Amino acid sequence: MSPPSTRQRPLMIVLIALVVTTLFGATARAQGDDQSEGVQTTLRVTPSEAGADKYPIEGVEIIVYEATIENREIQSVGDQVGTGVSDAEGYVFVPVPEPGPYAVEINLDTLPEGVELVRADKQQLPVEARIGQPTTVIFNLADSDVATAARGKESDSLLTRGTRLTFEGLIFGITIGLCAVGLSLIYGTTGLVNFAHGELIVFGAIMAYVFNSIVGLDLIWSTVLAVAVGGLFGSTLDLVLWRPLRRRGIGLTAMMIVSIGLALFLRFLFLFRFGERSRPYDDYAVQTEPFFSVGPVDVLPKEFVIILVGGAILVGVGLALQYTKMGKAMRAVSDSNDLAASTGIDVNRVVSAVWFAGGALAALGAIFFGLNSQISWLMGQQLLLLVFAAVTLGGLGTFFGATVGSLIIGVLTFLSTLVAAPELKNVGALFIMIVILMVRPQGIFGRRERIG
Amino acid sequence: MDWNTIISNTVRSGLTQQAIIFALAAIGLNLHFGYTGLLNFGQVAFMAAGAYGVGITTSYFDAPLWVGMLVGIGAGIVLALLLGIPTLRLRADYLAIVTIAVGEIIRLSVRAARYSWLTGGSNGINGFSNDFQNWNPLNNGQEYGFRLFGRLNLEFTGADLWEILVGWTVVVLGVLLMWKLVRSPWGRVLKSIREDEDAATSLGKNTFNFKMQSLILGGTFGTLAGIYFAVQQNSVQPDNYATQQTFFALTAAILGGLATIWGPVLGAMLFWMVLSFVENLLIQLINAGIMPDWLMTRSQVGPVRFMLVGLTLMALMIWRPQGILGDKREIAIDVRK
Numbered sequence: 063m064s065p066p067s068t069r070q071r072p073l074m075i076v077l078i079a080l081v082v083t084t085l086f087g088a089t090a091r092a093q094g095d096d097q098s099e100g101v102q103t104t105l106r107v108t109p110s111e112a113g114a115d116k117y118p119i120e121g122v123e124i125i126v127y128e129a130t131i132e133n134r135e136i137q138s139v140g141d142q143v144g145t146g147v148s149d150a151e152g153y154v155f156v157p158v159p160e161p162g163p164y165a166v167e168i169n170l171d172t173l174p175e176g177v178e179l180v181r182a183d184k185q186q187l188p189v190e191a192r193i194g195q196p197t198t199v200i201f202n203l204a205d206s207d208v209a210t211a212a213r214g215k216e217s218d219s220l221l222t223r224g225t226r227l228t229f230e231g232l233i234f235g236i237t238i239g240l241c242a243v244g245l246s247l248i249y250g251t252t253g254l255v256n257f258a259h260g261e262l263i264v265f266g267a268i269m270a271y272v273f274n275s276i277v278g279l280d281l282i283w284s285t286v287l288a289v290a291v292g293g294l295f296g297s298t299l300d301l302v303l304w305r306p307l308r309r310r311g312i313g314l315t316a317m318m319i320v321s322i323g324l325a326l327f328l329r330f331l332f333l334f335r336f337g338e339r340s341r342p343y344d345d346y347a348v349q350t351e352p353f354f355s356v357g358p359v360d361v362l363p364k365e366f367v368i369i370l371v372g373g374a375i376l377v378g379v380g381l382a383l384q385y386t387k388m389g390k391a392m393r394a395v396s397d398s399n400d401l402a403a404s405t406g407i408d409v410n411r412v413v414s415a416v417w418f419a420g421g422a423l424a425a426l427g428a429i430f431f432g433l434n435s436q437i438s439w440l441m442g443q444q445l446l447l448l449v450f451a452a453v454t455l456g457g458l459g460t461f462f463g464a465t466v467g468s469l470i471i472g473v474l475t476f477l478s479t480l481v482a483a484p485e486l487k488n489v490g491a492l493f494i495m496i497v498i499l500m501v502r503p504q505g506i507f508g509r510r511e512r513i514g
Numbered sequence: 515m516d517w518n519t520i521i522s523n524t525v526r527s528g529l530t531q532q533a534i535i536f537a538l539a540a541i542g543l544n545l546h547f548g549y550t551g552l553l554n555f556g557q558v559a560f561m562a563a564g565a566y567g568v569g570i571t572t573s574y575f576d577a578p579l580w581v582g583m584l585v586g587i588g589a590g591i592v593l594a595l596l597l598g599i600p601t602l603r604l605r606a607d608y609l610a611i612v613t614i615a616v617g618e619i620i621r622l623s624v625r626a627a628r629y630s631w632l633t634g635g636s637n638g639i640n641g642f643s644n645d646f647q648n649w650n651p652l653n654n655g656q657e658y659g660f661r662l663f664g665r666l667n668l669e670f671t672g673a674d675l676w677e678i679l680v681g682w683t684v685v686v687l688g689v690l691l692m693w694k695l696v697r698s699p700w701g702r703v704l705k706s707i708r709e710d711e712d713a714a715t716s717l718g719k720n721t722f723n724f725k726m727q728s729l730i731l732g733g734t735f736g737t738l739a740g741i742y743f744a745v746q747q748n749s750v751q752p753d754n755y756a757t758q759q760t761f762f763a764l765t766a767a768i769l770g771g772l773a774t775i776w777g778p779v780l781g782a783m784l785f786w787m788v789l790s791f792v793e794n795l796l797i798q799l800i801n802a803g804i805m806p807d808w809l810m811t812r813s814q815v816g817p818v819r820f821m822l823v824g825l826t827l828m829a830l831m832i833w834r835p836q837g838i839l840g841d842k843r844e845i846a847i848d849v850r851k
Contacts (some may be wrong), residue, residue, distance in 0.1 A: 151688060316832075322764075326820060326823055334814050334818060489622050492615040503604050
C-alpha cells in the first residue's frame with residue numbers, strides 16, 4: 063500500500079502506457095475476431111449410488127433460441143437458432159450466428175427413462191454467447207431418486223433459505239466492503255464524495271478481464287496484476303486531476319461535480335472500448351461442486367476464496383490503519399488536514415496512498431463481483447449506489463463503519479429476496495439507506511459532527 | 515462531407531423536443547442548485563413521476579389526458595415532500611445521495627416485472643396521448659418547411675411543429691415565472707440561503723420551508739419535462755429515466771449559466787446542438803472512409819458523444835463554473851462549508 067513516489071513515476075507511466083495499449087489494442091482485436099461462436103454442454107447425470115462418478119448420456123436433444131436476458135433470467139424467447147444431439151461423451155455443440163443472448167433448452171422427451179432434470183424450472187437456461195469461442199451451459203441432471211431428494215432441498219424451510227441467503231449476502235457484503243473502504247477513506251482524507259468510484263470498480267474488472275481472457279493469464283495472476291494496475295490508476299487520478307484541483311482550492315461541491323463528469327467520461331469510454339455486452343471471466347466462473355458444506359450452506363471453492371482473501375484484506379486494512387505509520391497518518395489527515403500537516407505529515411503523500419488503496423481495493427471487489435456474476439460497463443454504476451448505501455449506513459469517513467455497513471447492506475439485500483422480487487433487491491438496500499438517514503443521519507458508527 | 519446536412523441537423527436539434535425537455539429539467543435544477551444551493555441529483559425521479567403519472571392515469575385508469583397531466587404534477591409534488599422532509603435538514607451532499615438513490619428506486623420499481631400490470635415493466639406504457647395530437651390545429655401529416663439564412667432548410671411535420679410550439683410556450687412561461695420569482699422577496703431569501711443558511715435563519719427565516727418550496731417548484735419543472743417527454747413520445751420507457759439524465763441536464767444548466775434566467779434554456783439548446791454536431795460529423799467521417807475502422811465504428815459514435823459530455827462537465831466546473839451567462843460570484847460551488 064505504499065504510494066508511488068516521485069522516483070517511481072517513470073515506471074508508473076510505462077505501466078500505464080502498457081495497460082492502455084493492451085486495453086485498446088486487445089479489445090479492438092476481440093471485436094474484429096469472428097469464428098466458432100456457439101453453445102456447448104456436456105450432459106452428465108448424478109447417479110443414485112453414493113460416491114459413483116457422473117455418467118454421460120447420449121442422444122439427448124438441445125435446442126437454442128434467440129432470447130432477451132436480464133439479470134441472468136430469460137425475459138422472452140424468440141426464433142429457434144439451432145439444435146444438437148449429445149454424443150457418447152454427452153457432449154453437444156450448437157453453433158449460433160452471432161454473439162449475444164440465447165435461451166438453451168433441453169428436450170425432456172429425449173431423456174432416457176429414470177433420468178430427470180433436478181429443477182423442472184431450469185429446462186431453459188439463459189446464456190450470453192461469447193465471441194469466437196463456445197460458451198458453456200450446465201444442465202443439472204440426476205437419477206430420479208437423487209433428483210427427488212435434491213428437489214426436497216429446494217423447497218426448504220424459511221430458516222434454511224434464510225441461512226443460505228445470509229451466506230450469499232455476506233459474500234456480497236465483502237465485495238461491496240472492498241469498494242466502500244476506498245470511497246470512505248477518500249472522503250475522510252479529502253472530503254470528496256467520489257462519484258467516479260464506480261468507474262474505479264469497472265476499471266479493475268476490465269483489467270482483470272483483459273489479462274485473463276485476452277492476454278491469457280490465469281485469473282489469479284490477472285487479479286494480482288489488475289489490483290496493482292487499479293491502485294496505480296487511483297493514484298494517477300489523484301496525481302493528474304485531484305491534487306492540482308486541491309492546490310487551486312476548488313470547493314468540495316465543485317470537486318463532487320467534477321467527479322460526476324469524470325464518471326460519465328470513463329463510463330462511456332468503457333462502453334466505447336468494451337462494448338455493451340456483459341462478460342464472465344474465463345476461469346473459475348462456473349463451479350458446481352461445493353468445496354465443503356456447513357449445514358444447509360454449500361460453499362463453492364470461489365466463495366471460500368472470496369471470504370478468506372476478502373475478509374483477510376479488510377481486516378488487514380483495518381489493522382494497518384490502526385497500527386502502521388501510514389495508517390495512523392491517514393487517520394490523522396482524516397481528522398484534520400492542517401493539524402496533520404503541521405505535525406510534519408506529508409498530506410499529499412498520504413492522500414496518494416489512500417487513492418492507491420482505494421483503486422486497488424475497488425479492483426479486487428470488482429473481480430470478486432465478476433466471479434459470481436458478469437462484468438459490464440454498467441456494473442460500477444449499479445454497485446456505486448449500494449456502496450453509498452453501505453457507507454452512509456456505517457457512517458461516512460470511517461473504516462469500521464464502511465466495513466460493517468457493507469456487510470449489513472449485503473446481507474439485507476439478499477435477505478430481501480425472501481419477501482420481495484429478486485429484481486427489486488437493490489431497491490430494499492437503497493430504501494434502508496434513506497430510512498437510516500432519517501433516524502440517524504451520522505450513520506451507525508459516525509460522529510455527530512460529521513453531518514454538519 | 516455534406517456540411518449543409520450537418521449544420522441543419524445541428525440547428526434542428528437545438529430547437530426540437532429534446533432541447534425542450536432538457537430546458538425544462540434544467541430550469542428546475544437551476545432553481546435548486548443555482549438559486550438555493552440544493553444539490554438535487556435526482557431530477558430524473560421527478561421526470562419519471564410526471565411521465566408515469568400521465569401514463570398510468572390515462573392507460574390504467576382510462577382518465578382523460580389533461581387529468582393525467584394534473585396527476586403527473588401532483589405526483590411530482592408528493593415526491594418533493596417525501597424527498598425533502600428527511601434530507602433538507604442535512605448537509606448538501608446527503609440530499610445529493612438520497613435524490614440519486616430515489617431516482618434509481620423509481621426506475622427499478624417501474625421496470626420490475628412484478629408491477630408490470632401497472633407500469634408495463636421494461637416495455638413501459640405506450641399509446642396513451644393520442645388526444646394531444648387530436649388537439650393539434652395544424653395538419654399532422656403536412657410538411658412545413660423553413661429556410662434559415664437563405665440556405666439552411668428545416669422541415670417539420672405538422673405533428674412535430676405542434677409539439678415544438680407547445681413545448682417552447684411552456685418553456686417561455688416557465689422562464690417568465692422564474693424571472694418574476696427570483697426578483698421577489700421570496701427569491702432573495704433563496705439566494706440568502708445559498709450564500710449563508712445560518713445568516714438567513716438568524717434573520718428569522720424558516721429556511722426549511724423555503725428550501726422545501728424551492729424543491730417542490732424546481733421538481734415541478736422536472737415533472738413538466740417528464741410529462742412533455744411522455745406525451746410527445748406517446749410512450750413511457752423506464753430506461754429513459756436512468757441517473758445520467760440528471761447529470762446531462764445539470765451539464766446543460768452549468769453550460770448556459772447557473773443562477774441566470776436564460777442560462778438553462780440556452781444551455782439545453784447548446785447541449786443538444788453540440789451532441790448533434792459531433793454525431794453528424796463523426797458519421798459523415800466514417801461514411802466517407804476518413805475515420806479508420808479500428809478507431810471508431812458507427813455504433814461507437816453514441817458513447818463518444820457522451821464521453822464529450824463528461825469532459826465538458828469537468829472542464830466547466832474547473833475553468834468556468836459560471837458557464838456562458840453566469841456570474842462567478844453567484845455560483846454555489848461551495849455550499850458545504
